[in-house]
Amino acid sequence: MPPAPKSGVALARRAIGGLLPPALVFAAARLLLAEAGRAVGVDPWRALSWERFDSVHYLAIATTGYEYFSCERLGGRPWEACGNAAWFPFYPWLLRPLIALGIAPETAGVWLAGLAALGMLVVLWNSFVRSRGLRGWLVLTMAAVFPGAVYQHAIFPTSLALLGLVLAAVGVARGRWALAGIAGAGVALSYVTGVLVALPSSVAALLRTRALRPALLAGGIAASGFLAVLALHQLVLGHWDAFYWVHRKGFPAMARPLDSFLAVIDPAFHAVNHRHRMIAAQAITVAALVGLGLGMAWARRRRPEVTRAWAVMAALTFWLFPLLVGRGVSLYRSDALVLPVVLLLIELPWPLLAALVIWLVILAEQMARLFFLGHLL
Numbered sequence: 001m002p003p004a005p006k007s008g009v010a011l012a013r014r015a016i017g018g019l020l021p022p023a024l025v026f027a028a029a030r031l032l033l034a035e036a037g038r039a040v041g042v043d044p045w046r047a048l049s050w051e052r053f054d055s056v057h058y059l060a061i062a063t064t065g066y067e068y069f070s071c072e073r074l075g076g077r078p079w080e081a082c083g084n085a086a087w088f089p090f091y092p093w094l095l096r097p098l099i100a101l102g103i104a105p106e107t108a109g110v111w112l113a114g115l116a117a118l119g120m121l122v123v124l125w126n127s128f129v130r131s132r133g134l135r136g137w138l139v140l141t142m143a144a145v146f147p148g149a150v151y152q153h154a155i156f157p158t159s160l161a162l163l164g165l166v167l168a169a170v171g172v173a174r175g176r177w178a179l180a181g182i183a184g185a186g187v188a189l190s191y192v193t194g195v196l197v198a199l200p201s202s203v204a205a206l207l208r209t210r211a212l213r214p215a216l217l218a219g220g221i222a223a224s225g226f227l228a229v230l231a232l233h234q235l236v237l238g239h240w241d242a243f244y245w246v247h248r249k250g251f252p253a254m255a256r257p258l259d260s261f262l263a264v265i266d267p268a269f270h271a272v273n274h275r276h277r278m279i280a281a282q283a284i285t286v287a288a289l290v291g292l293g294l295g296m297a298w299a300r301r302r303r304p305e306v307t308r309a310w311a312v313m314a315a316l317t318f319w320l321f322p323l324l325v326g327r328g329v330s331l332y333r334s335d336a337l338v339l340p341v342v343l344l345l346i347e348l349p350w351p352l353l354a355a356l357v358i359w360l361v362i363l364a365e366q367m368a369r370l371f372f373l374g375h376l377l
Helices: 008-039 053-063 090-100 105-144 158-174 177-190 194-209 212-237 242-247 257-269 274-299 306-325 331-345 350-372
Strands: 068-070 081-083
Touching: 008 105, 008 350, 053 090, 053 105, 081 242, 090 105, 090 158, 090 177, 105 158, 105 331, 105 350, 158 177, 158 194, 158 212, 158 306, 158 331, 177 194, 177 212, 194 212, 194 306, 212 242, 257 274, 257 306, 274 306, 274 331, 274 350, 306 331, 331 350
Parallel strands: none
Antiparallel strands: 068 081
């Protein structure tokens, strides 16, 4: 006989169990950030409070589209390129339906960022940590207050990119290579470094299947998101490399990662202002989390697992690449994409996880204060 269908009560309990913990953690993180805003005299319930320099570009793409022109128009060097081509389109595309309904662009931006942040926590909870008891709750909270947390809620594509990263991890964990690729394409369409997810996804697929087709699905579809941006810029701006030329002013050359890292953390050891100390503290924190994650992966190396391998490669790639680019990168924003490292930390002793969460809460609150004061871009 076929199994009896689950009762409505059982389904409701399962749904509540899948949604309530992420919703509670999301609400707590949002209230933490809101309290940071109030502490510095900013109204956190006003959408414009969550807008910073790059937010203007994303909103402009959503409302008026892309533009690309000589910086001479703005009084700059005529051979340099200006405009908003350095900012990727997925987040603005998703804003357009909300704006068309009459929602103010800034309000739409905050709503979309918040929904994506909540969605990331829902996927993380139900796919990776729901069955892990106290450790699962701690890792879920860690993801909500991970370095760069304020940008998960601000008018930025950060939370959208993180949702794509966690969905890519789900695809890898389940052997759903097309899902991993599509999610990766979403990351690549959202964030200028998002295409980097193609590397861990393709290598993880190759490690698990020893076949080329899954690797091409997971990595190739992800890379196609970046190629779509180039095609879009060629179509609407006449320059497939417009994003590079606009970015080039801020990223003049490759750098030595260690030198870049030391330049960021140096203020932590000198009597400088609070902003630089906190930025240094966040950089040191992210490096420590990556180190802990690699240590846990090494300790469990005798039990190979493709999701762990993916998380190692993703965390390292998104941590090292901004350091390789050198000056011009705001690490306090790009650090947010190192979030896959939390998948490596779930086996830590719970007291250590709890201590890390407490520190991340303090760090998120302090960085949020700097954000609301306008000290972070």
